[in-house]
Amino acid sequence: xxxxxxxxxxxxxxxxxxxxxxxxxxxxxxxxxxxxxxxxxxxxxxxxxxxxxxxxxxxxxxxxxxxxxxxxxxxxxxxxxxxxxxxxxxxxxxxxxxxxxxxxxxxxxxxxxxxxxxxxxxxxxxxxxxxxxxxxxxxxxxxxxxxxxxxxxxxxxxxxxxxxxxxxxxxxxxxxxxxxxxxxxxxxxxxxxxxxxxxxxxxxxxxxxxxxxxxxxxxxxxxxxxxxxxxxxxxxxxxxxxxxxxxxxxxxxxxxxxxxxxxxxxxxxxxxxxxxxxxxxxxxxxxxxxxxxxxxxxxxxxxxxx
Ligand code: SF4
Ligand code: SF4
Ligand code: SF4
Numbered sequence: 480x481x482x483x484x485x486x487x488x489x490x491x492x493x494x495x496x497x498x499x500x501x502x503x504x505x506x507x508x509x510x511x512x513x514x515x516x517x518x519x520x521x522x523x524x525x526x527x528x529x530x531x532x533x534x535x536x537x538x539x540x541x542x543x544x545x546x547x548x549x550x551x552x553x554x555x556x557x558x559x560x561x562x563x564x565x566x567x568x569x570x571x572x573x574x575x576x577x578x579x580x581x582x583x584x585x586x587x588x589x590x591x592x593x594x595x596x597x598x599x600x601x602x603x604x605x606x607x608x609x610x611x612x613x614x615x616x617x618x619x620x621x622x623x624x625x626x627x628x629x630x631x632x633x634x635x636x637x638x639x640x641x642x643x644x645x646x647x648x649x650x651x652x653x654x655x656x657x658x659x660x661x662x663x664x665x666x667x668x669x670x671x672x673x674x675x676x677x678x679x680x681x682x683x684x685x686x687x688x689x690x691x692x693x694x695x696x697x698x699x700x701x702x703x704x705x706x707x708x709x710x711x712x713x714x715x716x717x718x719x720x721x722x723x724x725x726x727x728x729x730x731x732x733x734x735x736x737x738x739x740x741x742x743x744x745x746x747x748x749x750x751x752x753x754x755x756x757x758x759x760x761x762x763x764x765x766x767x768x769x770x771x772x773x774x775x776x777x778x779x780x781x782x783x784x785x
Pocket of ligand 3: 626627628629632657680682
């Protein structure tokens with residue numbers, strides 16, 4: 480791959496020509512703040528918090544979507560950029576519940592992290608507020624729309640699997656929100672509970688329902704494990720407290736394979752001593768099941784027993 484030379488914050492660097500500015504900065508150990516960016520998803524430049532200055536450009540540019548170019552000179556943080564980031568955060572927090580004290584995501588929430596970094600408080604402007612719905616219909620996923628910042632990462636990750644595409648943006652403007660199918664409750668939608676969307680959500684809008692109230696990320700000891708149900712080996716994380724596994728959560732799909740419900744519940748069963756009863760979706764919604772049925776092993780086991 481051809482390389483290009485550019486300067487970031489006064490330091491010279493050479494990177495492959497297909498890099499974006501945010502990727503080049505990362506090579507230098509500079510983490511430009513970003514809410515909608517994920518290296519594994521399509522880049523959309525929606526949240527604008529990653530804007531940087533490029534010498535000669537008329538406007539600030541989104542570093543996640545702007546490709547590097549030979550001779551480019553970039554500034555990733557100065558007074559103007561900090562003020563721009565602060566204003567974006569103010570607008571997001573104006574429409575956000577002031578709930579960090581009891582929110583499950585506290586300690587690993589990107590909105591909380593950047594609000595702290597750039598010293599932005601809740602609700603600095605007056606005006607109308609959006610009222611998000613809470614959807615508890617799915618036994619594995621808790622959705623709190625009032626915390627959604629419309630970064631679209633859940634929509635993009637769900638849409639990567641062609642036959643899935645459960646999530647999308649519904650309505651417009653101020654009323655825009657994330658919908659499942661035709662604005663159904665998650666349990667009544669075509670969602671397969673793979674938890675890819677939960678894994679990428681940067682805030683507390685999508686959470687692992689079974690982990691709620693058990694342990695928060697900052698107080699847990701963490702251990703990365705791989706699913707062994709199939710050869711792709713998706714990544715999972717055990718959250719432990721006092722040497723005991725309290726919760727198992729999906730981290731990242733294996734190369735070329737989306738996370739699947741079977742892998743997720745199998746990892747839960749393998750590592751979690753107090754794994755909860757699994758649910759399976761039948762015609763009349765989610766019903767409590769057995770591990771054998773949930774893992775698709777019931778017929779094999781009954782044959783072996785015979
Ligand atoms: S989603 Fe983040 S910013 Fe919002 S209440 Fe939870 S921790 Fe705080
Ligand atoms: S759990 Fe999986 S299928 Fe369901 S909405 Fe999230 S990404 Fe889509
Ligand atoms: S639910 Fe989470 S991932 Fe989806 S748009 Fe809202 S904040 Fe982003």
